[in-house]
Amino acid sequence: MSKHTLATSKAATLIKLAFAAGAKLSAAFIAFGLTALVTRNMPNDEAGLFLLGFSLLTVLSVIFRLGLDNVVLRFLSAHGTDAFAQEKFNRGLLWIATLSVPATIVGMLTSDLIATHIFNKPAFGPVLFWMLPALPAMAIFFLIAQAFQSQHRVVVTTIFQNLGISTVFILGFGYLLCEQPQALNSITVAQIYGGAALIIFVSSVIAWFGQHDISFRVLGYKDHELIVASANLWGASVMALVTVWAGVLIAGSMVPVEELARLSAAQRTANLTSFILIIVNMVAAPRYARMWSEGDIQGIERLAKWSTRGMICMVTPVILFMLFLPEKIMAVFGKGFEQAGILLAIMAIGQFINVATGSVGYLLNMSGHERDFRRVTQFSGPLTIICALIFIYLWGVTGAAIATAVGVGVQNLMAMAMVKRKLGFWPIC
Structure with missing residues (x-):
C-alpha cells in the first residue's frame, strides 16, 4: 500500500471516527442522564427495582439475539446487501421473533414467581411484567443496528x-x-421504557426496509451455515x-x-469509559471483516494497533478522574450515592483493561475465530459467577464490583493473548 493510499485511508477512518464519536458520546451521556434522572427523582428502592429490570432486559436482549450480531455484521460487511446477505439477515430476524415473543409471554405470565423465587423481591413482579414486552423489540432493533x-x-x-x-x-x-x-414509581417508569422500545422498534423496521432494493424475503426457515456461525457466537456472547x-x-x-441501585x-458510570471502544468497533469491525476476506493480515494489524494506542490515550484521563474523584461523580445520582464511589473506582479498573486491550473480541470474531473467543468467555463467565457468589456473600455490593472487574479483566487479557496466537500480533504493541 502506497503512503498516499495509506494516508487517505487513515483520513477516511478519522472522519468516520469523528462521526461515530459524536454519536456515541451523545448516547453515552444520555444513558448516564437516564440513570441519574431515575435515581434523583425516585426513592432509592423504587429506582433499584427499575434498574434491576433494566439490567435484566439488557442481558435477555443479548441472549435472544442468538449470537447473530456479529454474524450479520460479517455477512453484510463482506457481501453488501445482495440477495444472499439479505436472506441471511431476514432469516435471523425471523428466528429472533419466533423465540423471543413466546418467551416474553411466558415471562409475563410468571413474572411474580420469578420476582419472588429468583430475585427474592416480590415488588419486582409488576416491574418485570411491564418491561418484558420490550424484549423482542430490543433484540430486533439492535440486530437492525448491526x-x-x-x-x-x-x-x-x-x-x-x-x-x-x-x-x-x-x-x-x-x-x-x-x-x-406523584405518578412516578417503578411500575410507571417500566411502562414508559416498554413504550420507548416499541417506538424504536417500529422506527428501525421502517428505516431498514424503506431502503431501495431491501425487502423481507425468506425462502426457508432452516440454515445450517447460519446455525453453526451463530451458535459459536451465541455461546461467546452469553458468557461475555x-x-x-x-x-x-x-x-x-x-x-x-x-444498595442495588x-x-x-x-x-453504568464505569461503562462510560468503554464508549471509546464502542466507537472504534463501529468503524473498525466491518473493516476487519473485509480485510480478512481479502487476506490483508497486515492491514488488520495496522488498524488494530493504531486504534488501540489512540483509545488508551483517550481513556486514561477519564479513568484517572474516576479513580481519584469517585465520590464526586457518584453524588450526581442523588443523596447517598456518594457511598458508591469505591464501587465506581473498582469497576473503572476493569473497564480500563477492557479498552486498553483493544478490539480483541471483534478481531477474533471478524476473522473466523469465533470458537477461540468462545473458549475465552467460557472461562471468564463461570469465573465471574463464582467470584460474585463468594465475594457478594463476604462483602456485599463491593464484592459484586470486584467480581465484575476481575471477570472483565481476565476475559480481555485472555482474548488479547488469543489474538497473538491466532493472528500473530499483540493489539497493544
Whole structure:
C-alpha cells in the first residue's frame, strides 16, 4: 500500500471516527442522564427495582439475539446487501421473533414467581411484567443496528443501539415528572421504557426496509451455515454478558434494592469509559471483516494497533478522574450515592483493561475465530459467577464490583493473548 493510499485511508477512518464519536458520546451521556434522572427523582428502592429490570432486559436482549450480531455484521460487511446477505439477515430476524415473543409471554405470565423465587423481591413482579414486552423489540432493533453498521452509517447505528430508546424514555419520563410527578414509581417508569422500545422498534423496521432494493424475503426457515456461525457466537456472547452483568444480577437476589441501585449506577458510570471502544468497533469491525476476506493480515494489524494506542490515550484521563474523584461523580445520582464511589473506582479498573486491550473480541470474531473467543468467555463467565457468589456473600455490593472487574479483566487479557496466537500480533504493541 502506497503512503498516499495509506494516508487517505487513515483520513477516511478519522472522519468516520469523528462521526461515530459524536454519536456515541451523545448516547453515552444520555444513558448516564437516564440513570441519574431515575435515581434523583425516585426513592432509592423504587429506582433499584427499575434498574434491576433494566439490567435484566439488557442481558435477555443479548441472549435472544442468538449470537447473530456479529454474524450479520460479517455477512453484510463482506457481501453488501445482495440477495444472499439479505436472506441471511431476514432469516435471523425471523428466528429472533419466533423465540423471543413466546418467551416474553411466558415471562409475563410468571413474572411474580420469578420476582419472588429468583430475585427474592416480590415488588419486582409488576416491574418485570411491564418491561418484558420490550424484549423482542430490543433484540430486533439492535440486530437492525448491526445491519446499518455494516453500511458504515454510524449515526443511524447508534440511534438504534441505545441513543433512540434512551432519548424517548427521557422524554416520557420528563413529561410525567412535569405533569404528574406523584405518578412516578417503578411500575410507571417500566411502562414508559416498554413504550420507548416499541417506538424504536417500529422506527428501525421502517428505516431498514424503506431502503431501495431491501425487502423481507425468506425462502426457508432452516440454515445450517447460519446455525453453526451463530451458535459459536451465541455461546461467546452469553458468557461475555455473564462476565459484565453477573455481579449486578446475582446481587439482585442477595442485597437490598437501595444498595442495588448504587451498584447499578456505579456500573453504568464505569461503562462510560468503554464508549471509546464502542466507537472504534463501529468503524473498525466491518473493516476487519473485509480485510480478512481479502487476506490483508497486515492491514488488520495496522488498524488494530493504531486504534488501540489512540483509545488508551483517550481513556486514561477519564479513568484517572474516576479513580481519584469517585465520590464526586457518584453524588450526581442523588443523596447517598456518594457511598458508591469505591464501587465506581473498582469497576473503572476493569473497564480500563477492557479498552486498553483493544478490539480483541471483534478481531477474533471478524476473522473466523469465533470458537477461540468462545473458549475465552467460557472461562471468564463461570469465573465471574463464582467470584460474585463468594465475594457478594463476604462483602456485599463491593464484592459484586470486584467480581465484575476481575471477570472483565481476565476475559480481555485472555482474548488479547488469543489474538497473538491466532493472528500473530499483540493489539497493544
